[in-house]
Amino acid sequence: MERVAPLWPVLAMLVFSVTPAHPSKCPKFCICDNIQLTVACIGKNLTEVPPTINEITVKLDLKGNNIQTLRTGAFLHTPYLTHLSLQRCNVRSVREGAFRGLGRLVFLNLANNNIDILYQESFDGLTSLKQLIIDHNRVEEIQPGAFSQLGFLNLLSLTHNQLVYIPNMAFQGLQNIKWLRLTHNSLNNLATEAFAGLLTLTRLSMDHNELQFFPTQTMTRLPELTRLDMGYNPMTYLGEETVSMSKLTHLFLDHMSLQDFSHMALMQAPRLTHLDLGHNQLRVLQPLLGPEKLARLVLAGNPVYCSCYLRPLREWAVRERVRLLGACAGPPHFSGDSLGTIHPADLRCQSQEAMLKAEQEEQSRATPPPTPKPAPKVKCPANCDCESETHHSSCENRGHTKVPRGFPPTTRLLDLRGNHFHYIPGNSFPGVAEVVSLHLQRCKMHEVEGGAFDGMKSLVYLYLSENDLSSLSPDVFRGVPQLTYLHLERNKFTQFPKAAFKLLPSLLALHLEHNSITRLEQGLLRGAERLRGLYLTANEIHAVSPKAFSPAPDLDTLHLGTNQLKEVPTDALGQVPSLAELRLSGNPIRWVPPKAFLPFAGSLKHLYLDGMGLEKMSKDSLAGLGSGLRSLLLEENQLEEVPDLAPLTGLEVINLSENPLLCDCPLLPLRKWIDKVNLKVRASCGNPPELQGRKVKDVHIFKSCPGELPPPTPAPKGPKPPKPTKPKPAHLNAPKSKPAKVKTKPRKSESQRTPAAAKATGKKSKLP
Secondary structure, three states: OOOHHHHHHHHHHHHHHOOOOOHHHOOOOOEEEOOOOEEEOOOOOOOOOOOOOOOOOOEEEOOOOOOOEEOOOOOOOOOOOOEEEOOOOOOOEEOOOOOOOOOOOOEEEOOOOOOOEEOOOOOOOOOOOOEEEOOOOOOOEEOOOOOOOOOOOOEEEOOOOOOOEEOOOOOOOOOOOOEEEOOOOOOOEEOOOOOOOOOOOOEEEOOOOOOOOOOHHHHOOOOOOOEEEOOOOOOOEEOOOOOEOOOOOEEEOOOOOOOEEOOOOOOEOOOOOEEEOOOOOOOOOOOOOOOOOOOEEEOOOOOOEOOHHHHHHHHHHHHHOOEEEOEOOEOHHHOOOEOOOOOHHHOOOOOHHHHHHHHHHHHHHOOOOOOOOOOOOOOOOOOOEEEOOOOEEEOOOOOOOOOOOOOOOOOOEEEOOOOOOOEEOOOOOOOOOOOOEEEOOOOOOOEEOOOOOOOOOOOOEEEOOOOOOOOOOOOOOOOOOOOOEEEOOOOOOOOOOHHHHOOOOOOOEEEOOOOOOOEEOOOOOOOOOOOOEEEOOOOOOOEEOOOOOOOOOOOOEEEOOOOOOOOOOHHHHOOOOOOOEEEOOOOOOOEEOOOOOHHHOOOOOEEEOOOOOOOEEOOOOOOOOOOOOOEEEOOOOOOOOOOOOOOOOOOOEEEOOOOOEEOOHHHHHHHHHHHHOOOOOEOEEEEOHHHOOOEHHHOOHHHHOEOOEOOOOOOOOOOOOOHHHOOHHHHHHOOOHHHHHHHHHHHHHHHOOOHHHHHHOOHHHOOO
């Protein structure tokens, strides 16, 4: 009977634990499986995410509804989701924090919607996501930082969108990406650093785009890439050392317009095993230098002429054991024969007259291709290129000294970078009211007159980076009310051009990195009240007014790294109630006082204090920061101790490396915290010297610290023999009254001893 009594409550608990979710939790019109924990609400014309979905649901299928806006916190009531399907939901916008709370989600499908812009905060909260599908949308441009929180993503698919240009660092943050799919876009321009940071990418799909040249420099930023799909791009020629990719094994250049392929094009691709040049315009190809393990060369669909000019390739293929796939297009006696079966000795050249006659006969027998309809002529300025299908006009690096006029009125992306404009007068862009993105980088501009962009009512992105601008006219942005992203980095500003933003009510992101601004004065964001991101890295800022940011209550991202600040600008930051990300990295801040982040602690998610030479933090310096903080970076400082991190229960990233931490009892709270959290904590001992370089979690010195283990019971005064009478198990299992009696005797005797004698007997372990 003694066993029966405690069993029935346990059985009852087990029964309740496996009971299916209550039926009332299943939303109307949905199908719920309470065993598999799945919910499907497919094609029900829902306009929002049902709020009554059971919180323990792991798979949610909402495809085929009419959820045009994914609102902030739309999935907070389903924190255990691992799979979420939102295809064909007419989604147009994804609000900041829409996916917040979905820290367990590994698969998200947003295909077949109407999303046009990927904002910096669109995927906030998806820290475990592994697959993200955004195919068949209207994505035109990617805001840098859009994927910064997706550190575990393996697959990103952006096929069948409207991308025409990939800017630098567009995919920053994808630290574990394996496959990036960008097929079926209109890409014809890639920034040099477009793929920077994708150090784990092994497969890149860029077929069915508008690339006219192989992006050699851009591709060198992909050190681990093994497969590259570039078919269906209008390239006509690959020159020497075009492909410089040391680990590439599979390269697909099929269905292009290649008329010439240099035998040295692959000199820097030594591991290539598979090359597909099918369905191009190649008549002859020389033996390829570089790839030592090439096993398969596809030439099917090319007008290969099997004459003596092809003999070197055939002999090379036999010698190197390369399998040639394709067929001869001529001369007639070889027409249709497989390239891999023709003996090299049979590849001979006839006389020139006979060859010409054979070619004419071959052409006369061939079925003439249907005559393509002539493309409609598009008006375009001289020395520029205008594409009617992609609505992209470019005069990049053409040496223009004045802004060309006469672009198609349907132009949406206008690329004028790399010219020599020096000065942009008013009304410089007439007739291009539909331009969404304007690129004026590296144009040697030192002045832009008021009203220069007048009439560009659709302009969203404006790039004025890498010029010589030192000031801006107060009405320089007149006529561009939709301007949302403004890039002014790498100019010559010494003062914040605050008067220029009063006409930009839609401005969300302002980039002023790498200038020479020294102070942030009061009211500098007046007129830009909706600003969300302010980027001021690498200036010379040493002072911040207490009300510098007060007109921008929605500011959530502030980068002040690599400046000259000597203290945390707490007063100024206290005026930013929505601040979520603060970067102070690289400033000469040596001390963080108590409550330095308290005024905005409730909103802060990411705090960067790395590389500052920080020597000390008050024990209350992180006061107020709790479960909301996701990232804390403190590496490359001079800290011997750190504040209590126990309240930071929501941390996902923390870095304490390259600090000379003093591995002694004051660091015991950190050691205990490391044991409790499920995080990779980079923290090593700097002192004492015998522990230097050891990981804090592996150091055992803390076991002797007060409070770490129960204090040892001192032996009573007298001879040593009594010691063996106190084995550990007996001590732990003894009644409480016995240890109390044993302790009273030594305490009285210890109080009468000399300090030296007391120290020798372990007085340090005495309880107060």
